[in-house]
Amino acid sequence: MTQPVVEIPAAERALLERTARSMATAGPTLSGGTRRSLAEASRAAAADRAASTDPAPPSANDPLAEITHRITVAPADIRRSWVREQEQRGVSSANYVEILGLVARLTAIDTFTFGLGVEPVELPPAGGDDPTGRIADDAALDGGWVPTVGPASPPSALSLVPDEHEAMLDLHGVFYLSIPEMGDLDADRGLHRTEMELVAARTSLLNECFF
Amino acid sequence: MLRASSERTARAADLEAIVDPLRDSLLPNGAALLAFADAAVLRDGEEIGPARQALLDRAGPDAVVRAAAVAGNFEMMNRLLDAVGVAVGGRQVALADELGLRVPDHLRAR
Numbered sequence: 001m002t003q004p005v006v007e008i009p010a011a012e013r014a015l016l017e018r019t020a021r022s023m024a025t026a027g028p029t030l031s032g033g034t035r036r037s038l039a040e041a042s043r044a045a046a047a048d049r050a051a052s053t054d055p056a057p058p059s060a061n062d063p064l065a066e067i068t069h070r071i072t073v074a075p076a077d078i079r080r081s082w083v084r085e086q087e088q089r090g091v092s093s094a095n096y097v098e099i100l101g102l103v104a105r106l107t108a109i110d111t112f113t114f115g116l117g118v119e120p121v122e123l124p125p126a127g128g129d130d131p132t133g134r135i136a137d138d139a140a141l142d143g144g145w146v147p148t149v150g151p152a153s154p155p156s157a158l159s160l161v162p163d164e165h166e167a168m169l170d171l172h173g174v175f176y177l178s179i180p181e182m183g184d185l186d187a188d189r190g191l192h193r194t195e196m197e198l199v200a201a202r203t204s205l206l207n208e209c210f211f
Numbered sequence: 212m213l214r215a216s217s218e219r220t221a222r223a224a225d226l227e228a229i230v231d232p233l234r235d236s237l238l239p240n241g242a243a244l245l246a247f248a249d250a251a252v253l254r255d256g257e258e259i260g261p262a263r264q265a266l267l268d269r270a271g272p273d274a275v276v277r278a279a280a281v282a283g284n285f286e287m288m289n290r291l292l293d294a295v296g297v298a299v300g301g302r303q304v305a306l307a308d309e310l311g312l313r314v315p316d317h318l319r320a321r
Contacts, residue, residue, distance in 0.1 A: 050254030115279030175280035190273030197213035209289035
């Protein structure tokens with residue numbers, strides 16, 4: 001990493017390292033090598049988009065790459081029918097949710113480092129050929145397009161895949177607020193809650209998201 | 212949550228600034244935060260340096276770290292909600308209407 005304009009606090013630095021490691025480690029349905037390849041593909045697509053060049057489309061024969069691409073550059077264009085199409089191509093809901101968690105967390109840490117003016121965190125060499133198979137057996141379709149544990153909601157979006165769900169909560173707590181802290185409308189973490197919410201709302205608007 | 216935190220803590224905020232960053236949000240450092248969020252989320256290599264420095268000068272390094280982190284967190288959460296099809300509830304639809312935005316039909320709660 002280059003010398004940052006501002007110092008990255010220890011908690012955030014540790015999160016960046018945990019997140020980078022997880023990108024190259026076997027997950028519930030994907031090997032470490034596949035996860036790392038998809039993470040690198042996501043970074044390339046994000047860089048193309050930032051440069052205002054059309055991101056190179058992934059191979060039509062590679063649904064995992066296509067999902068990665070869509071979640072990276074055009075998440076607001078995702079529809080239920082497209083998710084169903086991926087299932088018909090052999091992508092399980094757990095595959096889909098695992099890739100979603102991976103790309104979403106990678107985008108989060110890369111936005112953070114870009115904002116601070118430092119290089120993206122380097123991904124370590126891939127490790128782990130065998131997926132863990134850890135999938136929530138009590139998840140069911142409940143208002144969303146993939147199974148969730150309980151009704152589909154912001155905190156439950158990744159709950160089909162516990163490792164990604166827990167990693168999302170970890171990032172949410174370090175970068176913003178933990179779920180219990182969400183009720184503190186007077187929180188102050190370098191920014192007052194109102195200021196944090198202004199950044200959150202503007203980010204969501206730019207992403208055409210309405211939460 | 213901006214409206215809720217603003218009302219609960221008696222800090223004035225103009226939510227229209229979310230859709231019109233040239234408008235005064237009434238929040239401390241509001242303009243600098245909006246410019247920083249835009250540059251970070253759009254990965255604008257020309258704008259991010261000046262935006263970061265302006266926020267640093269006005270609010271200090273802790274504010275820059277948190278602004279980058281919050282933008283990152285919502286980059287994550289927005290993708291989760293879009294990709295899982297979490298429905299947007301009535302309160303959020305009403306706020307979107309108030310700000311002149313239209314929630315797409317496929318995301319409206321049924």
